[in-house]
Amino acid sequence: MREIILADNAGFCFGVSRAVKEAFTLGEKGKKVFTFGELIHNRDVVEKLKDSNVEVLENDPGEALKKDDTVIIRSHGLSEENVKKLKASSDNVVDLTCPYVSNIHRIVREHADLGYTVVILGDKNHPEVMGINGWCYNKAIIVRNGSEDFRVPLKVCAVAQTTEKLENWVSLITRLSAEAKEIRAFNTICAATGLRQNSTEELSKKVEAMVVIGGKHSSNTTKLYEISRNNCINTYFVENAEELKQYTEELKKYSRIGVTAGASTPDWIIKEAIELL
């Protein structure tokens, strides 16, 4: 008998769930709806949204938008500059920035204005981080774990991408504490992320193989993969059930398989993968 165990806290977090639901609702109203960038890092969801009249706007909004088009700011958030651009192009901007991310925007702006140098722990190419940096005048120092070669400011305000690993945060703050005179450190790692990572960590120690479901561009899913791979050498990273098919033969030799999924993986995809296994 084969056992498939789904990790606790797998899948959509609060902010993503809210954004996806709202986007489908807006699309179903019939008017043209755009999201500025893919709504979430999940191709299947993006495809389904397209079927529901919600399209992706990749470039400068000024080019494509008409004033009465609806345009969605996704849960990752946007820089102040881009929010302004959207509002100049459309009268119907729907801000679905995750409230936890908006809170980071508020923190970095306030501290930049108070004279603190902002340090963001995260991926400098990730839209969430680019958005946050925009709110502190694009002057933040962006680091992966604090071990980088950078000059620690005397007065520093530290925040983290919501999907960061706690160990990177601790590593950054340890570095800052040795050199800064004053630190204001806001651990903005989302609780959902931490819980999801803990559940994945625990589950990956108890099974013979792990399947991690999520977009390859998804920061939080990649971290789940790393955590799982650390404990369980047979960890498979797939985007959906379709992609999992190539491994089903290989997976047959395991009797206990764990499944987890990133914040941008909808329940239907998790369900399909489990059924396939």
Next chain:
Amino acid sequence: MREIILADNAGFCFGVSRAVKEAFTLGEKGKKVFTFGELIHNRDVVEKLKDSNVEVLENDPGEALKKDDTVIIRSHGLSEENVKKLKASSDNVVDLTCPYVSNIHRIVREHADLGYTVVILGDKNHPEVMGINGWCYNKAIIVRNGSEDFRVPLKVCAVAQTTEKLENWVSLITRLSAEAKEIRAFNTICAATGLRQNSTEELSKKVEAMVVIGGKHSSNTTKLYEISRNNCINTYFVENAEELKQYTEELKKYSRIGVTAGASTPDWIIKEAIELL
């Protein structure tokens, strides 16, 4: 030929230097002068002050003081409660709290009032730490390096005794970063302390023996001794030249001897010790 090397930054720091100078000046005016507790952790200085009309008040000021006596708040600072007691007993309270310590008082009061739990890195029995704690309503958590068993608050304000070691500070902030949601960390270790420690560290690596001069109750001198002892097994901890005499025979075998001194060791004592060597 024998070499005696004095460490850079040895001896009085700014706050202590100011307090000692002012106390002698007040004593020489002829009126009765008291210090609330020994002015500095150095018996020779305390004796010299006595000769200059400056006495130590150990107990409740209400008992001993007359309204027109002058009473000095020493550089370590005092709790708000004790400041009030002194002011109720004397009309001539001279506050010689080190301005760096007063700054810590301001920080902990402000943050206690803002709802942060204050964590003080330091020795809970040291007058500086007791004074600081008084300014945050005696509600601070007092730790030696953060590895203790205590509940890390969600919102925490951390400060350090001015004479702390940087490694203990880093250790505390690392611990806090793993568990707190928001940290405001003020590295209040006095620059003089750090410089003195670095100079002692460097010197103790280059000599055959080290002499550390300072009071046995002096927190910062004890730390100098520990740092020196780590690099140089032949480290001697003495309070003055008189105490050094017992080791002069033993010290004759070394041709390179380093000398350092704590923040409460006056220049004349350092000079005497060097002359003896």
